[in-house]
Amino acid sequence: MTATRLTALLTAFRPGDEALGASELARRTGVPKSSVHRLAGHLAAQRLLERDGGTFRLGLKLFEIGQLATRQRGLVDAARPYLADLREATRNTVHLAVLEGTEVVYLDIVRGPDAPALPSRIGGRFPAHATAVGKAILAFSPEPVLDKVIAAGLRRVGPRTITAPGLLRRHLAKVRADGLAQEREESGVGVICVAGPLLDRFGTPRAAISLSGWSNRVRAERVAPAVRTTALTLSRALS
Template sequence: MCAAQRDDDGMTAARISALLSAFAPGDDALGVSELARRTGIPKSSAHRLTGHLAACGLLERTGGAVRLGLKLFEIGQLAIGQRGLIDAARPYLADLREATRNTAHLAMLEGTEVVYLDIVRGPDAPNLASRIGGRFPAHATAVGKAILAHSPADLVEAVISAGLPMIGPRTLTAPGLLRRQLAKVHEEGVAYEREESGTGVICVASPLLDSSGRARAAVSVSGWSNRVRADRVASAVRTTALTLSRTLP
């Protein structure tokens, strides 16, 4: 295959990824013009690619617009390589929710972001932006910091090099501050996030460690900053993480 062909294939793959990723939570169907606007892809190209995606079931036509197809859900179920982890963690997350009446999360790191594998929402918790399968910048979350604190140094530096944007009113955006906080998290085994991901939100997290001491994932409890006593829930979160770590293969 010549270099030009490889470049064309790479561009097509990138455009398909951009089109599928353009759908946001709450979106149903989107028109081609809106997809072109969100992705920056020329409208003619967006129209052609959405036609191909609809033909193979990755998108579905509805009127003059398209929506994500059921085939994506089927593929997604096959892609969940962490199914065993999710199943093992679910009863522990439910216990955390019942004990604290706040939202319990299970998340892992992918690139510079955390991906939420499971969420058990609490009755007294705020309406959080997190969702199963959703992503959030690692530096602005307690689960992200819990994982980074037990990850190789080059991974931490990759997160810092990618930028530390302000997400909430108190997000850590200074590399030095983040490094110092991660060192403390590594020592204590518990990470805290106080209005770093959003106004009025507090989160306490602890990592799930493998036999080498590296973080595989993290569990957390999130709630209102003026209601949740971080010191009171920290022991429950830490105990959950330690117990889960021992049960995982």
């Protein structure tokens, strides 16, 4: 289908890509090179791609659409003051993320001066099972959502990533009982995160916030009350 091929072209770009030629787009998508030229031309005409000599780069129109999607959710604008307060109180990095498929997508990041340099970026994705925000959402999600994540494979991301389905299920049961999720070096070396879900009035997770810092500096039990309070207060504000 044409829509599938157009989507494949747009999602072929990865973090760090400046521009891609037709040959590379064909290699990454499996779309014939002749079709790549034709479809990329259509996307360029709509400003979803931009021509750069013989290559293509993502167009600013995509950024505009992305900003609209974020604002429609109302999450970023509503959450930003709370994220900023949590960052100021802890001097560590605070994330706001939602679950999409088997991954979390970061909607906002407020970086702290005492936190490690993290690979997360606004609009970036990360495997849900390897993040505190992902586990905070999965713990309160319907069973089929977790089944989908497990079926996709629990690949190892950090030195302590949970890769066994049974262990992940037991871990999420504890998260559900505690109301908070933690991960220590599951998403990367030397990183600890504590996350709380943003629940609607029916108890369904809408998103999650997390605080991330150095595993040898941040004590989860000390920052957990601040994360819990922020998540609960923001959940009420969104409801």
